[in-house]
Amino acid sequence: MIFNLLIGFGLIILLILLRITYKTARLYLIYKNKYGNQVKILFYPILGLAYFMQNSLKLHDDGYQFLKQIVKENPKVKAIIILSGFMDIFIANDNEWIKYLSQDQKQFYKDDAFFGYDSLHGEGMPFCDYNRWKKQRLFLNSSFHFDSLKQRVPILKDEINNFCSFLKPSDGFVKINCYNQLKLITSEFFTRTFFGRPFKDVKCKNGKNISLEICDICSDGYTLRISSLYFIIKAAIFGCAKASHILQSQAEKKIMNRIRDLYSIVEGVVDEKISEMSKMKDLIQYQPTNFSELYVKEYLLQQKNIQNYKKEDIISKVELVQQYLTFFFAGTDTTAQLTSMCLYEISKNPSIKEKIFSELKQCGKNYEQLESSDLQKLPYLDAIIRECNRLYSVVAFLFPRRTDTNYQRGDLYIDKDLLATNRLIQYADEKEFFNESEKFIPERFLNQKNVQQLSPYDMIPFSSGERICIGQNMAIMEAKFLILYILTHFEIAEVPNYKLRMSQFMINQPVDLEIIQIKRI
Ligand code: HEM
Secondary structure, three states: OOOHHHHHHEEHHHHHHHHHHHHHHHHHHHHHHHHHHHEEEEEEEOOOHHHHHHHHHHHHHOOHOOOOOOHHHHOOEEEEEEOOOOOOOEEOOOOOHHHHHHHHHHEEEEEOOOHHHHHHHHHOOOOHHHHHHHHHHHHHHOOOOOOOHHOOOHHHHHOOOOOOOOOOHHHEEEEEEHHHHHHHHHHHHHHHHOOOOOOOOOEOOOOOOOHHHHHHHHHHHHHHHHOHHHHHHHHHOHHHHHHHHOOOOOOHHHHHHHHHHHHHHHHHHHHHHHHHHHHOOOOOOOOOOHHHHHHHHHHHHHHOOOHHHHHHHHOOOOOOOOHHHHHHOOOOHHHHHOOOHHHHHHHHOOHHHHHHHHHHHHOOOOHHOOOOHHHHHHHHHHHHHHHHHHOOOOOOOOEEEEEOOOOOOEEEEEOOOEEEEEOOOOOOOHHHHOOOOOOHHHHOOOOOOHHHOOOOOOOOOOOOHHHHOOOOHHHHHHHHHHHHHHHEEEEEEOOOOOOOOOOEEEEEEEEOOOOOOEEEE
């Protein structure tokens, strides 16, 4: 019996090794023959990208430094291909190739992100199939227009007032997990304006605040996806979504239970809204006041005449819940991270604060009087945000995409065995714009001669083309109000001996999150 088991186990290992060898050799030969040194090919069995990122973190305190270095040393490199035999990734670096991929989204789909992603976001905007996505995007776009955002400023300011409300002037300087403090604000702003209700008192079974928990689940699911050998092998056989639900390890079961808990909380909120709106006498005439009402109104109107709709147009309750969960995550983590990095840079260089204040003075308003239209009059603050997006790219790459048939456009070929993605920030520092590219220099965005050198695909922190981030204006508006509020109400200072180490945890963020000290004025 034991002998048979050992033979069986040995055969599985052999099959795995054969698969790795065959797939890797095939892709290596195709790309070397086609492109020679124009593509850089890296290989590490099974772990692939995760190995290079972990190594890079150890050596350079930055999980992406290895990629930055490849491009700096060879600025003409058109793509970096990371092979593992299981999760083989093609990262486009050439601007023309990035353009092709941005324009041809219809040919690609996403079926791989992190453990359990399908249970949280499968029917949500980033992952649903192309035709459904198109309808969702059209339906939701207006909620993110500048005019719609403008009306939400009073709620944003109201929420921002809660930033570190536990701190008193007498506490002096205190080290804070700036990222978590900001997430509480960004998520609450989002939920109040989009769901029409606060969430801050809603707790998960493990006692965590719901918005912190959703970010933690995505992050834990991502770490498991890229570093658990067991899950990597399972995902290679069944695909990431299916693998999340079968033959679960203890660690996987724990994450899945947290996902179920979160889902059922949000489902309860959706049910409440459905029940409230279904009692409305004149639903057709009712003007929704937020994103959630807009969605639920459409859902209820469809339900009344369900026979008149094509199956693919029908909004299901799962879509409603997963769309909530999608925006809950997308609207929270990213913006908090961008703002944290801006505060980190400001803490290192107090003259930045003075420059921001002098710009604010020229604008003729203080923080309390500031409206969203005034933000356009603050180009230096804008340059700080752009420079942080460049230096710390919150999202370093798009979610990897798959294609069912080999993709060819111009001289770009993507084999169907590869997952394809774009880099979002240019790492090559040939252009004068990128002088001293490792340094934080917001002024580079104020020099028009320099900015004109940029191609439209050198800096796309919010992606580009039809799948560009729907929340980009919202994120920038939030970051600006947050920074101005914090600088007006707090002193910020560096954490002594703090060493910044950046790594990928679903988003690109510092390993040690207590990145600044603050003191209430
Ligand atoms: C600094 C903040 C942010 C950054 C850097 C960022 C970045 C991105 C990027 C790069 C994508 C493309 C992902 C892909 O196609 O694989 C994306 C998509 C998306 N983002 Fe953002 N985002 C931010 C804030 C927000 C906010 C505040 C929201 C919503 C409130 C949001 C909602 C979304 C959604 C729904 C998508 C999917 C869009 C689609 O597929 O059509 N994001 N974001």
